[in-house]
Amino acid sequence: MNADIALMIPTETSTRRSLLEMDLAQLGDFMQELKEPRFRARQIWEWIYKRYVADFDAMTNLPKALRAKLAEIATVSPLQPIAQVVSKDRDTLKTLFQLPDGQTIEAVLMLYDQRRTLCISSQVGCAMGCVFCATAQGGLARNLTAGEIVAQVLYFARYLADPSLPPDTDVERPTHVTNIVLMGMGEPLHNYNNVWSALRRLTDPEAFGLGARHITLSTVGLVPMIDRMADEGLQIGLAVSLHAPNDELRTQLTPINKAYSVDELLAAVRRYVAKTNRRVTFEYALMAGVNDSPELAQEMAHKLQGILCHVNLIPLNPIPDSPFQPTSDEETERFAQILRDAGIPTTVRLRRGIEINAGCGQLRRAMTASGNGRRGQKGRSMGSD
DSSP states (O other): OOOSOOEOOOOOHHHOOOOGGGGGGHHHHHHHHHOTHHHHHHHHHHHHHHHOOOOOOOTTOOOOHHHHHHHHEEEEEOEEEEEEEETSSSSSSEEEETTTOOEEEEEEEEESSOOOOOOOSSEEEEESTTTTTTTTGGEEEEEEOOOHHHHHHHHHHHHHHOOOSSSSSSSOSSOOOOOOEEEESSSGGHHHHHHHHHHHHHOTTTOOOOOOEEEEESSSSOOOHHHHHHTTSSSOEEEOOOSSSSSHHHHHHHHHGGGHHHHHHHHHHHHHHHHHOOOOEEEEEETTTTSHHHHHHHHHHHTTTTSSSSEEEOOOOOOOOOSSSSSOOOHHHHHHHHHTTTOOEEOOOOOOOOGOOTTTTTHHHHHHTTSSSSSTTTOOOOOOO
């Protein structure tokens, strides 16, 4: 498969019960509603979270009558893939999903030598209004449920585990998910309860069981939620989308800065580090002629002194016809070297999937523009991890 969009015909949506919205106890209650013993819940749980099975017929240790009943009234996944695209290098796979209410979201699988990283969404759209972001252009439609967040991970876990599933990518299967980043559509801390419910399911050894240190949550800077996250007890990584070191410029780029200034945000990060002893990543999307000057690099280096942190410079995935375009490689390296010379650990994020709209929200936006997606939906532009 090349970088062309592959369209899929979604199956008819319904009001069937989504098992991903249930914890194990609730699934046990559901079994009792069906006049089944509670231990059936554990069997189904293991099929879903350990074997990544989404088809009730494949759950062979369940009675045939129960499998038929579940197929009639329940569903494992609320997601229907409606478009997929693979990068020319065959190392990035992006999928556009339709939700039961017809809304659409994106998720991306990025393949590295050792890592199999998923970039997943937390909302349909976004309310943060970042001016360079494809998702923000359409505003916020709604939060994703915990089950809809988990379903994105299970979809790609199923793909990685089964060599027979299309499309073909540059990875030898079977393999497994190694890392998850919440850097897709939406602001994760704006959907706090559902996101953390999903994270606990994804890290629970009795469920999906991925180590918390292999998951990173990215926020544009909701200060109260950063403080709340510090008390969660899970070693989820925190990434803060900074994009500018001063209030004047950051407010222009990320309107949330009107509510929480750069200094307030950095104070929250310092509190987070002091409480968790965990290093924070600052993401900085470099835009030519906007936030990439040596003076801004020096100002940023000064602001970050003394914070246990790492800076990830992001070559912007541009939106067509946008005034915000990526900084040149030469200017990117100059910005990075200024930070390094000041003692700030800095890397430049590897660009992935530019030709397939891999920045979050971009495939959704392209599908809408071409008439293949839901009308009126647009989708945040980020680089790939």
